[in-house]
Amino acid sequence: MERGELRGGVVVRAIRAEEWQRVRELRLEALRDPVAELAFLETYEEVAVKPDSFWEGRAAGAAEGTRERQQFIAETAGGEWVGTVVVLLEEAGSLDVFGGVVEREQAHVVGVFVRPGYRGGAAGVTGALFEAALEWAWAAGVERVRLFVHDRNARAEAFYRKAGFVVSGVALPGPAGVGGRELEYVVERRV
Template identity: 65%
Template sequence: MNHVIRSIRTDEWAKVKELRLDALQDPVAHLAFLESYEDAAARSDAYWQERAAGAAEGTAERQQFVAEDADGVWGGSVTVLVEEAGERDFTGDVVERRQGHLVGVYVRPEHRGSAVGVTGALFDAALEWSWGIGLDRVRLFVHEKNSRAEAFYRKAGFVPSGRTVAAPGDKGELELELMIERVDAGVRP
């Protein structure tokens, strides 16, 4: 693979912003992300600096991983949020156990579906970090109409938990929860 997979650094907030804005212009962004391009583009530099600092290398509550090519271009990203038992998640439900939650999954079109394996490498890094900090379950949500993403997540070992939540926008659509458990936890396929 021609990319280095690594955690972001605090001072890379401008690249965090650039990649997020690119993601929000993707044709399936309305299915994959909870914010619009217009809302994200209007955010201040201070917002992006705080966002990068909160997910940078060495942070325990979340970690953003990027695939960086030899020219320093970021080909994609994924972020792991640590959800603590007893806290409320984004739906308002109480989290039953400490777990990871993958969000912000995006790979630039020119890096998708190739032998390069950018998405798989990003997921490997996210799971390795999750298992390394003691998590034994990681989940994500995928829109029921985002079949390409769902197919990748299943190929990566994520399985349906059986839980669904209403997709944003009150259109009667659903987000499906997929999860994976650490191999030594005895559940991963």
């Protein structure tokens, strides 16, 4: 599932299972980002020690053609991965990543990361990643996509609003040691 080329030769596509080492590399870089404690539920220290089998399974479970989740990456013409987003399908009655019960069938965007040199630039990497994520979710048949953002992550909140997401009114406590709140943002499928 490859998307059209963006400015600067960047292409958005789904990962392939055999790319697990690159999935690991990009995730570890994301977890070293200055706002990682606000943006991710995992820490670098927790996942850096995971065995190869963990990363192989993670990539296989989110690779092109999977039904439950899909990971998209933005890749330069030279093969560098410069951003990623993961979309999880949530079934009504299942538990979400926070341990809460999912009330309706929907998709959940997680793991958003774009390398600093590609954020907010003319190439539109983050927007293209979200376009791919939403297109995949809508094709899976959901009518609603959600994500959570820490109330101190103003840069992310601004992008999500620009991408059409609105605050739902649901708020959860922020990660232990970080405080604050995780705000749910949603977008409904436009028919």
